[in-house]
Amino acid sequence: MLRYLIPLGVFLVLVVFLAIGLGRDPHEVPSPLINKAAPTFRLPQLKEPTKTFSAADMRGKVWVLNVWASWCVSCRDEHPHLLEYAKTGAVPIYGLNWKDRREDALAWLGELGDPYVLSAADLDGRVAIDYGVYGAPETYLIDQNGTIRYKQIGEVTPDVWQDKFLPLVQQLNREGAGK
Amino acid sequence: MKRARRGFSLGIGPIGLIGPMLFVLFFLSLIAPDTFAQVQRARPATDDPALEQRLQNLSQNLRCLVCQNETLADSRADLAEDLRDEIREQMKAGKSDKEIIDFLTARYGQFILYKPQVTPTTYLLWFGPFLLLLAGLLVLFRYIKHRRDLIPEKPLTSDERRRAEELLRTSSRKETA
Numbered sequence: 001m002l003r004y005l006i007p008l009g010v011f012l013v014l015v016v017f018l019a020i021g022l023g024r025d026p027h028e029v030p031s032p033l034i035n036k037a038a039p040t041f042r043l044p045q046l047k048e049p050t051k052t053f054s055a056a057d058m059r060g061k062v063w064v065l066n067v068w069a070s071w072c073v074s075c076r077d078e079h080p081h082l083l084e085y086a087k088t089g090a091v092p093i094y095g096l097n098w099k100d101r102r103e104d105a106l107a108w109l110g111e112l113g114d115p116y117v118l119s120a121a122d123l124d125g126r127v128a129i130d131y132g133v134y135g136a137p138e139t140y141l142i143d144q145n146g147t148i149r150y151k152q153i154g155e156v157t158p159d160v161w162q163d164k165f166l167p168l169v170q171q172l173n174r175e176g177a178g179k
Numbered sequence: 180m181k182r183a184r185r186g187f188s189l190g191i192g193p194i195g196l197i198g199p200m201l202f203v204l205f206f207l208s209l210i211a212p213d214t215f216a217q218v219q220r221a222r223p224a225t226d227d228p229a230l231e232q233r234l235q236n237l238s239q240n241l242r243c244l245v246c247q248n249e250t251l252a253d254s255r256a257d258l259a260e261d262l263r264d265e266i267r268e269q270m271k272a273g274k275s276d277k278e279i280i281d282f283l284t285a286r287y288g289q290f291i292l293y294k295p296q297v298t299p300t301t302y303l304l305w306f307g308p309f310l311l312l313l314a315g316l317l318v319l320f321r322y323i324k325h326r327r328d329l330i331p332e333k334p335l336t337s338d339e340r341r342r343a344e345e346l347l348r349t350s351s352r353k354e355t356a
């Protein structure tokens with residue numbers, strides 16, 4: 001009996017490991033920045049290049065940083081959802097316009113609407129490297145102390161917004177109010 | 180899967196195609212060896228050959244996160260170019276290879292390293308094969324020992340032989356009877 005059970009057990013363990021491994025999306029690389037301080041930066045704003053925006057300006061607030069670009073196809077899918085999320089006012093959404101041309105980015109916002117409080121223009125992608133960005137869209141949730149609490153790789157679908165972002169935002173706001 | 184449509188999915192082909200593709204590439208490379216050698220690598224962007232060599236050595240051990248089966252040295256993805264520029268600048272600023280690797284892993288995680296560091300989370304990866312080897316040896320020894328137990332080691336003594344012959348004789352006599 002045992003001589004059949006042992007290979008069967010080994011086989012089942014292998015099946016479980018392979019099932020987990022194959023079920024994962026290899027393009028979702030876990031970020032080492034979760035629960036670390038959001039990298040600081042100071043970038044010109046997209047709409048008003050003479051003004052700058054810095055992550056440090058957001059101290060004391062829970063906010064969302066969405067990496068987008070006019071050349072990014074998935075961003076176009078995500079965009080109407082972002083407009084909806086912004087309309088609810090649950091959490092301010094800021095944009096990081098990544099490796100884009102200013103005129104393209106402005107045309108994109110003009111055509112599709114602008115969900116962002118403002119967008120910072122990371123035209124050469126240096127700030128994105130600090131944030132470990134390797135694709136767009138990527139979205140970070142940053143807390144009052146400037147700590148990254150969540151990173152979404154790929155689109156923030158309504159499910160992700162409902163299940164990941166909103167509960168965390170509520171929890172962070174509660175914690176912040178308690179202090 | 181929606182993720183497949185992220186801005187740049189260049190260079191990621193179905194794994195099943197790799198074999199036939201290599202086969203075709205092999206024959207193509209016989210026809211046009213020169214052009215193939217050139218397509219491989221991006222042109223160096225500085226005129227300092229020592230620094231380029233250092234960059235080449237370092238980036239060969241780094242993964243391009245866009246085309247995950249390519250090294251940072253070989254990839255032509257935009258992000259790979261940016262990262263090579265970043266590494267170049269850090270090298271010019273006098274940073275050591277280790278400092279640069281720390282910089283990259285702090286942002287992109289261990290995944291960017293083709294050769295993962297030895298940490299508790301990678302113990303199984305590093306030492307797993309040796310464990311399997313040990314387990315295999317153990318099984319092998321037990322099997323050999325088991326086989327040896329089955330084979331009678333001592334020849335029969337003359338007493339035993341006589342008894343055996345007698346038994347055989349009596350049993351054959353019964354049969355004929």
